[in-house]
Amino acid sequence: TGKTEEEVWAAYKEYIRQKDEVAPIADDTKCVKDGFAHQMGLQTYPHLQDVTFEEHYKEFLRDKESPTQNKTFSNYVQLSQHLIKGLGSLKMYEINQKVLLEFIRNLVNTKYCAGKSTVPNAYYSQSMLSKVYNLLKGFIKACSDPTHRLYLEMPNYMEYIQMPKSKSEPKEEIKEYTEEEMMKIMEALEEDLMIYCWIRILAETGTRPSEPLALQWKDINWEEGSITIDKTLSEVREHDLENWSRSTSVPIIKTLKNDGVKRTHCRKISISAGLMVKLRQWQKFVENDEKMREGRIRNNTTEQVFTGPEGNLWLYRCYNQRYKRALEKCGLYKKGVFLYRFRHTFCTYLVRSKLSMKDIQFLMGDSTLDVILNVYAKVHKEEAFQQGMIASERIQNLIPNCG
Template structure:
């Protein structure tokens, strides 16, 4: 096919018209481009467009704004596949961080460099956690992949965008003496059972606050992790973080005793509240049966840390403490993985690699004694 550009005698610029097959309705489709200064420039652009048409990568120019695409197309399409808590997190990140930054920018004008600058902005200016920044990066990558599939843009600028390394928060754990000291200090607190659950089962905060009495089998001495509480404490989610998070944990005798004690307390509160009681069958709840707000748990936690005079750590570090103490006492990493509900044993080994040298040394020593006795 002969490529030919035409000169507009009125403006002195060059233009071209090429055939691009047929549209969805079977009508002939043409692509027009005007305003080229020279014939050479017009022919160069024509060759580029014809190649895109031939490779089915041609994208019709649009003025679609990135924020409109996110809110009106990408996010609604994810609602059916994401867990409710994840959907709300993504929506919050879009409204509070992505939209304000990209504002009214058109999708096709957002470059790889622009996305990299946004990642740097997140790291240096927002003070967001490592997890939040990673969530936002997932939104950016996934949304541009979708935009390419829907022919809004020809190229995905996010695919080559380098993300700066987010400083990993250092894991802080208690030793056995500190755990004992804290539990002793917390023994008379009304939320003692929550801390005892955390330090004997390694359960996540969201799992502890969603634990129901029907999830506990006192005869077998086990509990089953089956649901979670949202971060804002308003929604009980009938699902766990991942498939592997749905698990069964064997209870220590002290915990069984304290759970039965808590059950008696809950029954008394239910009777006292009468018709005002909202029965969610929760082990840990307010005096009216409603889910406990996670912030209230944390307030008690940090107050008790000060009272016990132990190092300040995050509530999530109680989970790390359980795993570290177990591994340091030669409990099989596979068992630890199952107790914590990790999806893969590699997650367990990578997360607690700092404990493994101690475990290896102890194992070698014990094996040596088994073979040769104490020398």
């Protein structure tokens, strides 16, 4: 303080002299414009950066919010908790490459409580780390791009920061179900006709688990013995970015994403006569169950093949929990028994049947060949190993027994 501006600057000059480190000054302040900051060798920063990471990052997330990609946005909000916890309170002028590297390093070395454990026992997966890294990279890039509305006149500090590598144990290789395993699972589901039909569709068609749950009766061609996949069960939430909270999920039926003219996600797949019989039985059960029938009318779900017991749309996890309980009841639920394994099994069968890549891609409803190529490589290795054993035995038979 001082009676005049000169006294104030004199006092501040003495204050600076006594300090080892002084906070930088925004470039739109009077002391910078008057040249005092330069004279004293004070560090300055663009005044646009005088905002917290959290405040500015919320604007970045709002740009990503879209009603058509609600589930994806919900994942962004959840993953962003890590960024806010580690960087949220910092001013953007405090962000630099060293700070970002330290944040990523801490995240890689952090453990969380996995399963029913009450103490941290697992490192974050590579998938999770990659998603957080990409969000951070996109945000910092926006802040350094002069054409972006979030531009803060700062360097792209993430440009030379590499994708982190997880310390978590590598996931076990997905194996296809054996015929015996498939038979036991289907036997365990006999008492729950709805779940039986759902799982059998997964086993026979290789669809994604949520796709059959959106089926309508009109999607079943009873004469031809086929189903049309052009919808999926999804969910939506409302998000409050100010408080970093989100509402409970609400189930919805949405069309599959249209990947251009080819529309490989939408497809028609044949089903067995046995599955047709089970679907007919399920249809008759729905028609004869008064509570479910009235509930479907009330909820406007009469055309849906699958609903909850009261005729309401169910969340995917509700079906999954019912599936798990049926397996647990028969002692079949264990590690590695997850729904996407049916899709992997179906793809493996198709590869071993020597179908063309394009035919497999259509039946699987994939936009790219990445997943199919992974299965193909695995099957090819197995076949190569078997052929190697045969060749080894033949050569061994040609070598005289010197023992």
